[in-house]
Amino acid sequence: MAGCAADATGVEPVAALLQTLEAEAEARHLRVLGGFHPGPSDGAPEGCGTLLMIGPAEPGFWPEFRAAPEFADGGPDPLDRWSKRVLGGWATALGAQALFPSNGPPYAPFIAWAKATGRVWNSPAGILVHDQAGLMVSFRGALALPERVALPPAPPRPCDTCAKPCLGACPAGALGAGGDYDVPRCKDWLDTPAGEDCMTRGCALRRSCPLSQAYGRPEAQSAFHMRSFHSP
Template identity: 40%
Template structure:
């Protein structure tokens, strides 16, 4: 089952990001049958692999709002049905499903100083597209857990690269960020992606292509306008 799922995901530029056997503290909802899911599979995107399939899908012409989220559902709802899984999405909510908590159960990701999760190989260039809840206990390869690369990063350039200091002790000041990015001095972040995220030395080779950077920035601004 997992090999077939991986192949189907690869066609959409997505990847299986690992999985875990849920426990009560994981806040995993029940299946539609009322039973407890025995496996949660996490699906995501790493590096720029998803951009081309998404751009070629026509979703940006088809959907005026949230085209990537809607395309994700178009791709993954039928796949989940074919695999007998219940799909959950990061944008379901509020209240939101705790995708980052689940991610930390499934693979070697850690909270970065920017609060988004860092992966030892992909750095900050990855995200989650869905969780598939499965009734059966699937045998999953053991995750290759590793320490956070931030522990040995003395300079922490991510924290000094935001032109308006939007990363505060309390997390991202998204209003301050959006005002800058949407303003006359924000073209560099708007067109080429968040300067703080791009300052991270980990996984630079996996950075999203410029069109994807600009797409995510515009989506972030659209939520605030």
């Protein structure tokens, strides 16, 4: 878990490396959204001392992606291909391994990894929430590093002191206090005139989160993700 000290071999965490990695991520319009020191049952690659979860750096990610060749070439899955080029190239330079949620089957346990960082939880509405990105959290990939990087302690859970507007925010009633996500109901709603707001501006429930509102994702970016989600 985040913040653990020396391992059983007595190897101390690499103290200064995290700040360097965070700066290198930001230079690529990416952000380190958490990390942990995996154990044998976590599904990380063999020899991984630290697993870092990598997501878009907001604000500013969308203009960078729109200017990338993958966005304009007409090929499938442009964001996944951008992620594999940029994050994969960075991993090679680091002597690390890049892992991606789109690779599989078998698929890497990204949800379990995210929760293991101590910075991601199930929100009151059921979907994942991040201490900074809120309900807009997404992961472009993960970096498996051989070094045992020093990590900060886990922050407080933001939902504990929140008014929880997410609980009543889904206009389709596909998400709520029960925690289950009714995907067919959500997609059916998006096909209605009333669902156009979610299609063009992004999921109303995700937008309701105070942390999401501060994370700076443009509506055009949310609409891109909604089209990808809703495509057959």
